[in-house]
Amino acid sequence: MMIHIYLMLLCSFMVQGKIGYFWHITDIHYDPKYSSSGTGGGSTCWNTRSSNIDTGHIRPDRRVAGVFGNYSCDSPWALIESAVQAMKSKQDEGIEFVLWTGDALTHAAEMSEELRLQSLKNLTDLLSHTFTSQFVFPALGHEDVGLNFSQTAILWKHWLPSEALQTFEKSGYYMVEQKSKKYRIILLNTNLWLDMDNIDSRFHTHQYHQHQHHQQHHQQQRTSAGSTTKNSSDPHNQWRWFESVLRTAREKKDTVYVVGHTPPGVDERDSGARPLKEQHNRRYLQIVRQYADIIAGQFFGHWHSDTFRTIYSDLGVPISWIMMAPSITPGRPNGPNNPGLRLYKFETSTGQILDYIQYYLDLPKANSIGRANWVVEYSLLDYYELKEINAHSLHDLADRFTKTNDNAFVRYYAANTVSLPRDVEEIWGCGGAFSGTCMLQHYCAVTRVNPESYSSCLSSFAYPLSTDSSSKHHLYIILYILGSMACLLTSR
Numbered sequence: 265m266m267i268h269i270y271l272m273l274l275c276s277f278m279v280q281g282k283i284g285y286f287w288h289i290t291d292i293h294y295d296p297k298y299s300s301s302g303t304g305g306g307s308t309c310w311n312t313r314s315s316n317i318d319t320g321h322i323r324p325d326r327r328v329a330g331v332f333g334n335y336s337c338d339s340p341w342a343l344i345e346s347a348v349q350a351m352k353s354k355q356d357e358g359i360e361f362v363l364w365t366g367d368a369l370t371h372a373a374e375m376s377e378e379l380r381l382q383s384l385k386n387l388t389d390l391l392s393h394t395f396t397s398q399f400v401f402p403a404l405g406h407e408d409v410g411l412n413f414s415q416t417a418i419l420w421k422h423w424l425p426s427e428a429l430q431t432f433e434k435s436g437y438y439m440v441e442q443k444s445k446k447y448r449i450i451l452l453n454t455n456l457w458l459d460m461d462n463i464d465s466r467f468h469t470h471q472y473h474q475h476q477h478h479q480q481h482h483q484q485q486r487t488s489a490g491s492t493t494k495n496s497s498d499p500h501n502q503w504r505w506f507e508s509v510l511r512t513a514r515e516k517k518d519t520v521y522v523v524g525h526t527p528p529g530v531d532e533r534d535s536g537a538r539p540l541k542e543q544h545n546r547r548y549l550q551i552v553r554q555y556a557d558i559i560a561g562q563f564f565g566h567w568h569s570d571t572f573r574t575i576y577s578d579l580g581v582p583i584s585w586i587m588m589a590p591s592i593t594p595g596r597p598n599g600p601n602n603p604g605l606r607l608y609k610f611e612t613s614t615g616q617i618l619d620y621i622q623y624y625l626d627l628p629k630a631n632s633i634g635r636a637n638w639v640v641e642y643s644l645l646d647y648y649e650l651k652e653i654n655a656h657s658l659h660d661l662a663d664r665f666t667k668t669n670d671n672a673f674v675r676y677y678a679a680n681t682v683s684l685p686r687d688v689e690e691i692w693g694c695g696g697a698f699s700g701t702c703m704l705q706h707y708c709a710v711t712r713v714n715p716e717s718y719s720s721c722l723s724s725f726a727y728p729l730s731t732d733s734s735s736k737h738h739l740y741i742i743l744y745i746l747g748s749m750a751c752l753l754t755s756r
């Protein structure tokens with residue numbers, strides 16, 4: 265038996281080369297004013313929950329929020345610290361790097377520049393002290409604004425190679441070439457492509473406009489210095505840069521990871537938000553279609569949920585995929601989730617993604633026992649019974665969502681909120697894993713990254729589903745129960 269395993273390992277090494285790992289963390293939303301006793305004035309968490317909380321007339325027992333966080337709040341330091349410690353203890357060997365895809369700070373619009381800077385510095389220090397021999401590659405989220413690129417660059421300069429620092433300081437995007445390996449990591453600044461009119465309510469437009477104003481000012485300064493021109497079809501020339509990086513990668517026969525905060529497409533939960541400007545969403549898809557052969561993965565955050573997207577050629581053939589990792593913060597205006605951490609397994613010479621392990625924290629349990637016990641939620645191949653990760657296998661997975669004799673959607677739906685307790689999920693969810701409309705919403709968002717096709721997907725499937733007979737409904741319930749039992753059995 266041992267020899268057999270050994271031979272299998274040996275073979276896989278010979279065929280695939282070296283196996284490595286990287287963490288993907290996202291949407292920490294650190295709230296420095298979080299207080300488990302609710303005495304921290306100014307924390308977004310308590311302000312949004314009750315407008316008269318600041319008057320101090322609320323009994324303290326009604327404000328007990330929990331040491332590790334609360335579903336209506338952003339992350340306290342204790343949660344973040346426990347997450348980073350878990351990253352260190354779960355996998356110490358073979359970590360090549362860490363992707364950190366933005367929204368490091370809470371939504372608190374009132375946070376002063378000093379507090380933002382201090383918070384970001386503390387997060388950076390925590391990661392630097394934990395990952396002493398690896399690089400962390402951060403991407404900017406829309407809540408990381410209010411600091412200019414050069415201030416942020418100073419904080420992160422020990423992680424970024426000098427060519428990367430140059431573009432980051434100017435425009436917030438950069439590329440990292442893994443010397444001696446055959447893959448590159450492209451970190452986009454998706455803030456430059458956002459559509460502020462179509463984004464959902466969680467975003468503080470006030471803050472963003474301040475930032476825009478600031479950036480324009482910044483840009484004008486540089487314009488007068490003759491180094492760049494304002495171009496609304498290509499803000500900060502990110503498209504031109506992105507395409508030139510992809511062209512070079514193809515010439516050198518390298519593969520790439522595309523990494524950013526806000527993904528193209530629409531929210532798979534019911535807000536229906538489509539955060540990128542239509543022209544930028546379209547252009548992103550065009551570029552992915554053009555370079556799908558060298559894109560080994562696309563990694564984003566932003567939605568706080570665990571989900572993915574499939575991208576098709578003009579002829580409808582699956583050609584690429586996007587993975588969104590769930591957030592560290594449990595808070596989300598359109599429905600919370602448990603905190604998550606994701607560990608990818610990949611082939612280090614080519615960047616080929618082999619699998620991932622999703623870790624999570626059962627928040628109510630952590631608060632009740634006073635200890636944060638991060639555990640495996642699932643691993644991708646096992647959970648969905650996939651043989652490999654590629655555009656075809658993920659397309660087939662999405663297709664299984666629509667099949668009544670398959671439990672794929674039941675599993676996906678539980679993972680989407682990171683195994684949120686049922687009673688909390690029921691408040692926010694779209695009707696549960698056996699609701700046809702709920703399935704459709706997710707299925708269309710996953711397979712239609714172009715917002716127009718998303719809308720027509722929803723309407724074209726809506727009619728047949730609305731005629732759901734009650735027997736079909738029963739079938740869903742039976743499947744749900746069977747699925748849950750299977751999940752329980754396999755998770756032991």
Ligand SMILES: *[C@@H]1O[C@H](CO)[C@@H](O)[C@H](O)[C@H]1NC(C)=O
Pocket residue numbers: 325326327328329330333334335336627628631
């Ligand atoms: C969040 O806070 C509320 C109000 O104190 C409490 O009832 C709830 O149990 C908390 N939830 C978690 C996950 O700690």
Ligand SMILES: *[C@@H]1O[C@H](CO)[C@@H](O)[C@H](O)[C@H]1NC(C)=O
Pocket residue numbers: 296379382383386
């Ligand atoms: C940052 O860390 C320092 C040193 O531990 C601490 O004094 C300070 O309160 C922290 N600030 C924030 C915003 O986390």
Ligand SMILES: *[C@@H]1O[C@H](CO)[C@@H](O)[C@H](O)[C@H]1NC(C)=O
Pocket residue numbers: 412414415482
């Ligand atoms: C960025 O902010 C710092 C501190 O406020 C300031 O000294 C610097 O000039 C700013 N840089 C640019 C390019 O605006």
Ligand SMILES: *[C@@H]1O[C@H](CO)[C@@H](O)[C@H](O)[C@H]1NC(C)=O
Pocket residue numbers: 493495497498503504
């Ligand atoms: C704006 O950017 C686009 C795409 O990179 C380019 O084709 C166009 O010429 C640019 N326009 C100006 C005025 O620089």
